[in-house]
Amino acid sequence: MTSKWPVPRPTENAALRSVGRRPRPYPSVPALMAALILANRASDRHGANLAAHRVVRVAEGVTDEVH
Secondary structure, rough: OOOOOOOOOOOHHHHHHHHOOOOOOOOOHHHHHHHHHHHHHOOHHHHHHHHHHHHHHHHOOOOOOOO
């Protein structure tokens, strides 16, 4: 019996291919601002940083397209 390591994961490859096909829509700015406020109240610096960066990207119209 032969063994392969690492075990190939076809679902992972399919997920990566599907991500590259179309950009995901961004949440609205009010929803992102609510997430930012919630992260600040919870003292979640990482979450607040992510939410703040996402707000700026949405406001500037930047997309996460893969080239």
